[in-house]
Amino acid sequence: MTLRDLARRSFMIGGSLFVVAGFWLLHNGRLTLNASHSLPEPAYLMWAWPKVIWKGAVISADPPAAYAARFDGLLFTKRVVGLPGDRIEHRDGAVCVAGECYPLALKDGAPFAPALAEGVIPDGHYAAFGSSADSLDSRYATVGLFARETIRAVGVGTTLVPHWKELKAWADAHGY
Template identity: 30%
Template structure:
């Protein structure tokens, strides 16, 4: 074998090793540290929009079987567990179908009593302070042709965020009182009148089903655009959303 052939063969093997190492590193980061997610619906508008891509911290709440690819049944419950806090925007597995990821805001903690009355959120019998702070005009597939009222809520622990009020009398504006069981959480979307959440079919979410806490938006593009159409980026990218907090 000539020296040139040996050199070429050695260089190829080195490139393969570098590629394998990079893939393993990416797998470790995705499994234990941060996992990318994209927003598929408008249930968290205006905090999160369709076309937002964000990182979710896998270590914020510890690890369960849902933290890992293919959800291997290696153990039950969570290890190195840390409880979600009221107001966190979190990704979790749908209790009725754990193959499906949902993203909502933590509203009710274990033992809480949660109820909606005339569009106002009540926690343990106390109304959550709510004031209108402006309006919002949905874009793309959610465009309405008129601005939507935006309300700021302040939870008992001081966390503030905005919610949308698409309709003054929607099915989720008046509910029964929900009592959150031990080890479970009550999740709601910020787009209160267009969110399938714990008020409806989602139900209470077990701690085991949490995947992680949303951190930062790293990429955002108009909801009717494709990220692969790079030539359209100059008009479709939402640069003002890059590196924005995914919490509010």
């Protein structure tokens, strides 16, 4: 095999991999902008397949039934802190998952909603929280655990994209 043949084959293989990766990304990938302060990153690189969910992954899921009408057409984007088999406990006004505790938001001196029930996270369910105490997430019973079938995408946070408010300010300043 000559150097030219090797270069040609390498180019064909590299190009084919690039095309396959591009089609996968177009079909399964999405960029989710952060619309709240419940997570620190301004955006998330998400994919719909494969749905490999790990502790620390960011998920986008259908809104829980209690909030479906209020958040119609939107997805809840939270970070996974509890996997199936992890234990949920209550300590000092906080919900603890696998030993890590997350405080409940208070309204008039009491938690604004009932805490998630203590127990073990069942198969096919995940505890996902925001990073702020007032995040509407799994620490509250009205949200609960996220079932695998309600999770639409999995991903990671990125700071490569500015926060949507910065993008809007730029667009407004330029007349868009």
